Amino acid sequence: MTVILNAKQINKTIGVIAERIIADLPPDSQIAAVGIRSRGEILAQRLAAKLEELSGREIPCGTLDITLYRDDLNSPANTQAKVQPTEIGFNIDDCIIILVDDVLYTGRSTRAALDALVDLGRPMAIKLAVLVERSGRELPIQADYIGFKAEVDVDKRVQVNFVESDGKDEVFVE
Amino acid sequence: MKPKNKEIIWRHKHLLGLHDLTAEEIRFILDTAKGFEQISTRSVKKAPPLRGKVVVNLFFEDSTRTRNSFTLAANRLSADVIEFTKKLSSVSKGETLLDTARNLESMGIDIIVIRHSAAGAPKLLSKNINACVVNAGDGYCEHPTQALLDVYTITKHKGNLDGLKIAIVGDIAHSRVARSDMWAMTKLGAEVTFVAPPTLMPSEVKKLPVKVSYSLDEVIEKVDVINMLRIQFERLGGNQFPSVREYSHYFGLTVERLKKAKPDILVMHPGPINRGLEIESEVADGNNSVILEQVKNGLAVRMAVLFLVNQAAAQVQA
Numbered sequence: 273m274t275v276i277l278n279a280k281q282i283n284k285t286i287g288v289i290a291e292r293i294i295a296d297l298p299p300d301s302q303i304a305a306v307g308i309r310s311r312g313e314i315l316a317q318r319l320a321a322k323l324e325e326l327s328g329r330e331i332p333c334g335t336l337d338i339t340l341y342r343d344d345l346n347s348p349a350n351t352q353a354k355v356q357p358t359e360i361g362f363n364i365d366d367c368i369i370i371l372v373d374d375v376l377y378t379g380r381s382t383r384a385a386l387d388a389l390v391d392l393g394r395p396m397a398i399k400l401a402v403l404v405e406r407s408g409r410e411l412p413i414q415a416d417y418i419g420f421k422a423e424v425d426v427d428k429r430v431q432v433n434f435v436e437s438d439g440k441d442e443v444f445v446e
Numbered sequence: 447m448k449p450k451n452k453e454i455i456w457r458h459k460h461l462l463g464l465h466d467l468t469a470e471e472i473r474f475i476l477d478t479a480k481g482f483e484q485i486s487t488r489s490v491k492k493a494p495p496l497r498g499k500v501v502v503n504l505f506f507e508d509s510t511r512t513r514n515s516f517t518l519a520a521n522r523l524s525a526d527v528i529e530f531t532k533k534l535s536s537v538s539k540g541e542t543l544l545d546t547a548r549n550l551e552s553m554g555i556d557i558i559v560i561r562h563s564a565a566g567a568p569k570l571l572s573k574n575i576n577a578c579v580v581n582a583g584d585g586y587c588e589h590p591t592q593a594l595l596d597v598y599t600i601t602k603h604k605g606n607l608d609g610l611k612i613a614i615v616g617d618i619a620h621s622r623v624a625r626s627d628m629w630a631m632t633k634l635g636a637e638v639t640f641v642a643p644p645t646l647m648p649s650e651v652k653k654l655p656v657k658v659s660y661s662l663d664e665v666i667e668k669v670d671v672i673n674m675l676r677i678q679f680e681r682l683g684g685n686q687f688p689s690v691r692e693y694s695h696y697f698g699l700t701v702e703r704l705k706k707a708k709p710d711i712l713v714m715h716p717g718p719i720n721r722g723l724e725i726e727s728e729v730a731d732g733n734n735s736v737i738l739e740q741v742k743n744g745l746a747v748r749m750a751v752l753f754l755v756n757q758a759a760a761q762v763q764a
Binding site: 337339340346352392 | 453455456477478480481482484488489490492493494495523750753756757760761
């Protein structure tokens with residue numbers, strides 16, 4: 273197990289992503305953060321808080337459950353995922369949605385999330401922000417905001433842990 | 447982020463009844479249903495998990511709520527639906543249940559939702575075909591999705607069923623809803639009382655995990671939830687009570703009677719209602735009534751059930 277980001281670095285990385293988002297997007301645009309359950313949910317909340325701090329505006333934040341949109345639901349190898357409610361308490365129409373996930377790997381979760389989002393409305397744009405990006409894409413998907421690019425062998429796994437879910441902030445390769 | 451519950455893997459490719467499910471499995475279905483509720487409120491009222499799957503509504507008895515609810519649930523999960531009605535089918539030419547099901551299965555179907563007047567018909571199907579089988583009511587035996595939507599509705603108002611006192615009133619003897627309700631509610635920790643005249647009480651009631659009362663007036667003050675069953679005239683022989691008026695006088699939920707109940711009592715009814723018989727219109731449409739909410743919740747519960755049996759089937763193939 274190799275730690276690639278510690279708690280301090282995670283916090284700093286989220287700050288950098290937030291700064292780049294603020295610098296990128298028109299100041300009058302309505303920005304909202306949507307995290308992919310489950311680690312993306314926590315990351316989105318932290319990112320939204322940083323965005324609020326930097327912009328002085330309210331940044332709505334929601335959670336997307338992508339279970340019903342997964343492409344491996346009918347695959348026998350699928351470990352049964354639990355369906356939970358999507359919790360997006362605002363209208364996504366005409367918003368710039370920052371879609372947030374912990375790790376970008378195959379791109380399949382992102383594909384599912386895009387399909388799930390457009391069933392909720394028509395955002396002005398969707399941008400993808402991830403804490404860690406690694407190679408291994410199986411779909412033509414790329415992130416707009418990347419916290420950390422990890423060089424990881426195919427047989428290794430990148431694990432993101434947060435205080436809220438795992439007791440400790442840490443990103444490591446196992 | 448919520449704390450992790452004990453992970454349950456759903457293994458049942460059929461839902462035949464609630465008698466054989468554990469409390470954890472029932473809670474798992476209810477939890478799953480929460481994730482389906484919002485599909486019906488958003489701009490695109492459809493999600494893709496049953497895309498390319500075929501659901502057959504195999505109804506040998508009449509139904510408004512259950513059939514339409516299953517159809518809409520399957521549609522919202524992107525399945526294709528075949529509507530089978532006894533009157534318009536070859537059953538009227540003498541084709542048996544199993545032959546009917548096997549022929550439908552040859553067309554490549556994935557889930558059969560069956561309602562039949564014979565108790566055990568869904569079980570018989572499940573042993574003889576490969577498709578998933580969901581019981582939408584069999585004889586006087588079970589109507590699992592109705593009970594699931596009942597406990598789902600109660601949970602939404604009362605938090606959980608632990609320690610709740612629930613009365614199920616009326617034609618218990620002919621009610622599959624009463625039986626499925628009893629299993630679901632008692633497994634989840636409620637105390638259930640069957641209330642009916644002796645002629646409408648099932649003969650085996652002493653063996654069931656319920657209290658028995660022959661007087662609604664004795665029970666009404668004590669309960670948190672009251673479920674008024676429909677008098678099923680199509681199943682009655684005619685000697686169960688002297689007159690509709692007398693039944694209504696002793697066992698109907700009237701405005702007067704409701705005044706004696708707890709102010710936050712939930713009034714439920716599985717429908718269709720005989721207005722003025724088992725329940726007065728003012729009560730059915732009143733503030734304590736959750737009758738239409740039950741129907742709404744039925745959709746989410748049935749989506750969850752269709753989703754789960756299909757998931758279990760996918761894993762059985764492994």
